[in-house]
Amino acid sequence: MSAADISATPEWIAADWGTTHLRLWAMRGQNVLSKRSCDQGMGRLSPAQFGPVLEAEIAQWGADWAGIPVVACGMVGSRQGWSEAPYHPTPTDPRAHLIRVPDHAPRPVYIACGIRQDDPPDVMRGEETQIAGLLAQTPDFDGVVCLPGTHTKWVRLRAGRIERFQSCMTGELFELISQQSVLRHTLDLQGSDLSAFDAACAEALGDPARAYGGLFALRAAALLNGLDPISAASRLSGLLIGWELAATRDLWSGQTAALIGTAKLAALYARALGANGVQTQDYPAEPTTLAGLHAAWKTIGACP
Amino acid sequence: MSAADISATPEWIAADWGTTHLRLWAMRGQNVLSKRSCDQGMGRLSPAQFGPVLEAEIAQWGADWAGIPVVACGMVGSRQGWSEAPYHPTPTDPRAHLIRVPDHAPRPVYIACGIRQDDPPDVMRGEETQIAGLLAQTPDFDGVVCLPGTHTKWVRLRAGRIERFQSCMTGELFELISQQSVLRHTLDLQGSDLSAFDAACAEALGDPARAYGGLFALRAAALLNGLDPISAASRLSGLLIGWELAATRDLWSGQTAALIGTAKLAALYARALGANGVQTQDYPAEPTTLAGLHAAWKTIGACP
Known part of the structure; x- marks a missing residue:
């Protein structure tokens, strides 16, 4: 200024x-x-x-x-x-x-x-x-808009109108689980392991029911196998975003996607959507x- | 004494x-x-x-x-x-x-x-x-043992031996979500609405992916429709336990189940399992x- x-x-x-x-x-x-x-x-x-x-x-x-x-x-x-x-x-x-x-x-x-x-x-x-x-x-955007954050929104936008949308508490759940649950001892948020993220995201999207058990498994893997805390944090992020993708599949499947959010989080969603054949365009917040x-x-x- | x-x-x-x-x-x-x-x-x-x-x-x-x-x-x-x-x-x-x-x-x-x-x-x-x-x-118990709690355990027990088990963070998630997330404004834990519990449990077990979006929907339903806070709390409990049942179906399906836990929580699990044809026997903690x-x-x- x-x-x-x-x-x-x-x-x-x-x-x-x-x-x-x-x-x-x-x-x-x-x-x-x-x-x-x-x-x-x-x-x-x-x-x-x-x-x-x-x-x-x-x-x-x-x-x-x-x-x-x-x-x-x-x-x-x-x-x-x-x-x-x-x-x-x-x-x-x-x-x-x-x-x-x-x-x-x-x-x-x-x-x-x-x-x-x-x-x-x-x-x-x-x-x-x-x-x-x-x-x-x-003005002629036709597709899904994803706004990642505390309460991520997935919004079907067509002909300048919001047709329907779905909120997911992914950001808030990640924060609560990573900072206050038993997993807090197991996670290091100061880094990222993208292959761990990708694998967990694919697992949760492929079998969202089973992924629920994957949360405590992070703790057990840390205790038994010395799971790296950075990998564990990326796995948690992947599990939650994969779950969210499973919950919103009818909104994004086969669509063009716009991402409105902060760069780091938008990049994770772009990666997860890209792995499922969805091209994304970034709109900085x-x-x-x-x-x-x-x-x-x-x-x-x-x-x- | x-x-x-x-x-x-x-x-x-x-x-x-x-x-x-x-x-x-x-x-x-x-x-x-x-x-x-x-x-x-x-x-x-x-x-x-x-x-x-x-x-x-x-x-x-x-x-x-x-x-x-x-x-x-x-x-x-x-x-x-x-x-x-x-x-x-x-x-x-x-x-x-x-x-x-x-x-x-x-x-x-x-x-x-x-x-x-x-x-x-x-x-x-x-x-x-x-x-x-x-x-x-x-001594001859053959079936699944469910120990509801902070980290609920589902344990396959046969011939006096633990064959395998699965932990789910349901109790901890319920506590974090109900006391610290945006849903805390929406829930009253001092009561129960068993039909809301039953419906949410069946929904989550039937479609665990979609249930993920059901969390924020509790907040929206409170804002838009005045969802009763006791019903909302029972719905949250039902969604999480339904999810857990979906994650552990291969452990309990077709089995006899023993429940080891406090009376109130064990009763909810007994209800959820009973709705899926599983008879339960209580073992007080x-x-x-x-x-x-x-x-x-x-x-x-x-x-x-």
Whole structure:
């Protein structure tokens, strides 16, 4: 960020406001002038605190940006957030839905609505904006979008609409199992063994029932055979992602896949999908989120 | 426990010394004179502390019981425990293996050896003593033994020998998911909805791959449909036990099953197995452990 960037006045402010963090970008059109973040996530704020936190954070930029609109996505729009942005039902265009926060004097604030699926029940909040960002770059995308993370989403996207989707708790399970279960003694997360990952992923996808027993087997293999802790961690990752692929096969089989996420995790999913004949294209998380928020900003005139 | 019981001198002392607790029973033959327990588990003790902890706990009984032997099972015999009681390989008779702790002056202390399976790798430590207790009561048992718990074991037992076994982390996963994942907001563990349990168990056993997506669906159903938290907790239990049954089907299918565990958990497994045509017989945990330790005590003369 240069001094020249700070001196420019933004046209709008992008906000990704999740459970643990608030990330802000000062924007002119699609260009980032400056960015900042803090740990004032939804999880630690009462509804009345969101407005003051937002203004205090913007004030840190040291400029008079009163009246400049904010477009936000994420858990800030949940029932426990600032102002509920209700879930829109599938099938739906992920780009179309914003609410305006009532009674915030300093500036207009808009929040993207989450998306819900009624049968089987599923929800997303934040990912719809990343999918909108993908559509801003690839309007005719037809295939599956995978957004790996704490609660990975698999989304069937066609003709600009989300038809259906499936969430899997893979990221959260990996974290709980690797950090708090008996396997924590057995795993080293500071490395990777891709052939162990590949083998475990193929095993779990081929026989997901049996893979359930493969979890404790990591501990036993460490005790009996000295299984390398890096290989064990990669095996755990492969088992869980293979399971997830088995659970979502009807969404990705025979499709083109887009991956929206951090580079390291996206690379594992690309590898697992590639081994099953699915070509993937990467959409890095931050620019894709910004593209989605930009598309939302462009619709503000239509927002009630 | 009556005063008369205390005044009797035990012939031996039974000990179940696990990761979190030490449980002691003063015994005459198979009869319990008195029992006590404390939270001095293996997890908080260094090797040099086990001896003093044992003597201090026995001294609490207030009698001069020097020289009376102790027979122990559980993690006290692990590599991180008091004195390693090495794993015996399958197939094996679970009753035959004890080590004596070296250099403990006040009394002889014996520890039951765990059991290992090399392919696929698996281990047990403590459960072998409960299986020995089952064999003390039912010497000709032929079938599968299920020991539900943190790491549930499924054990094929025939002609007095463990042929093979499979561990599943169901108890630990249920605890981590229900207490620490996003689902913790969705679950109430203080009740049960058996029809929700049955349905989820059948779903997971019928299609274990799809069940993986059923975890986050509990959260979504709570948000969208107000899924009852007691029903949600029973569904989670059913999904995990159904998965476990899918993973262990070759062990229990068409067999007689014995359940060794606490009443509440054993009842869920009995229900799940019964729905699949498997009759079960209950062996309550504590008397079965004591029967196994008693059988071990009877072999002490043969211990090196």
